[in-house]
Amino acid sequence: GQQVMQIPQYQHVQEGEDFTTYCNSSTTLSNIQWYKQRPGGHPVFLIQLVKSGEVKKQKRLTFQFGEAKKNSSLHITATQTTDVGTYFCAGPSYNQGGKLIFGQGTELSVKP
Amino acid sequence: DAGVIQSPRHEVTEMGQEVTLRCKPISGHDYLFWYRQTMMRGLELLIYFNNNVPIDDSGMPEDRFSAKMPNASFSTLKIQPSEPRDSAVYFCASSYAGVEWGAFFGQGTRLTVV
Numbered sequence: 001g002q003q004v005m006q007i008p009q010y011q012h013v014q015e016g017e018d019f020t021t022y023c024n025s026s027t028t029l030s031n032i033q034w035y036k037q038r039p040g041g042h043p044v045f046l047i048q049l050v051k052s053g054e055v056k057k058q059k060r061l062t063f064q065f066g067e068a069k070k071n072s073s074l075h076i077t078a079t080q081t082t083d084v085g086t087y088f089c090a091g092p093s094y095n096q097g098g099k100l101i102f103g104q105g106t107e108l109s110v111k112p
Numbered sequence: 113d114a115g116v117i118q119s120p121r122h123e124v125t126e127m128g129q130e131v132t133l134r135c136k137p138i139s140g141h142d143y144l145f146w147y148r149q150t151m152m153r154g155l156e157l158l159i160y161f162n163n164n165v166p167i168d169d170s171g172m173p174e175d176r177f178s179a180k181m182p183n184a185s186f187s188t189l190k191i192q193p194s195e196p197r198d199s200a201v202y203f204c205a206s207s208y209a210g211v212e213w214g215a216f217f218g219q220g221t222r223l224t225v226v
Contacts, residue, residue: 033214042203043155045214088155092211098143098162100211102155 002027004091006103014111019076021106023089030092032065032072033100038085079110116218118204124224130192133221136185137206145215146179146189147203155203161187194225 003026013019023032031050035043047056049065049072056063060083062075076083086105093099117136125131137144146158159169164181172179176195181187191198201222205215 031212033211042217042219043205045216048212048214096168098145098160098167098207098210099157100145100215104154 002093002101004089004101004103006089006106008106009104010107010109012109012111013079015081016078019079019083019108021074021087021089021108023072023074023103025070025091025101027094028069029094030069032069033090034063034072034074035088035090035102036085037088037105041085043088076108079108081110081112084108084110116204116206116216118202118218118221120221121219122222122224124226125194127195127225128193129225130190131194131198131223131225133189133202133204133223135187135189135204135218137187137204138216139185141206141208141216142184143207143210143215144181144187145205145207146187147205147217148200149203149220150200158189191223194223196225199224 005024007022031048033048034046036046037043047063052069053067054065060077064073072089074087086107088102088105090100090102093101119134142163145160148156148158158171159179160167161181177191179189201220203217203220205217207215
């Protein structure tokens with residue numbers, strides 16, 4: 001079945017270092033979404049990318065959607081302790097309009 | 113808007129007891145989702161509704177789990193009887209016109225079955 005894979009599973013960085021997580025789908029996606037879940041919290045929608053090759057920025061976060069619309073990345077520049085949490089990518093199911101397929105998430109820890 | 117509201121936030125129950133989790137979606141959203149999150153299995157979609165009608169319940173683990181959506185502003189997820197392996201965080205989420213524009217999650221119910 002349709003799968004969305006993320007790597008790495010865990011990332012530990014020193015505050016100020018950069019961080020990148022990668023997302024790969026087994027099928028072409030109509031869009032890719034990114035969510036952040038703080039420890040003990042709930043997933044929060046961050047952004048949606050729709051176009052092939054699209055790049056969007058939110059302050060220190062840069063999101064990219066691959067040309068083939070099967071992969072995506074999230075890059076955080078100069079991490080801060082507030083960036084701690086798990087980042088999930090998700091894509092709509094190709095045959096079930098109401099279903100989101102989530103990656104396993106990348107857990108980011110930041111050492112001050 | 114207050115967002116998706118779930119209750120209770122925490123539930124501790126004994127094995128064999130019935131557990132009912134509640135959810136109020138964002139007003140105007142026509143999709144409602146129930147997810148379960150554990151360390152081992154991550155985020156699992158249990159069931160989702162469109163306009164109060166269950167569309168896909170293939171993620172419901174077994175017959176002990178049931179979900180209802182009697183109206184556009186309320187849904188329940190029931191586990192009867194509960195077992196220790198049901199311990200997890202259960203999230204309700206809602207969205208408008210499918211998931212193309214994102215899903216919005218409630219704060220979750222942390223269920224512990226002892």
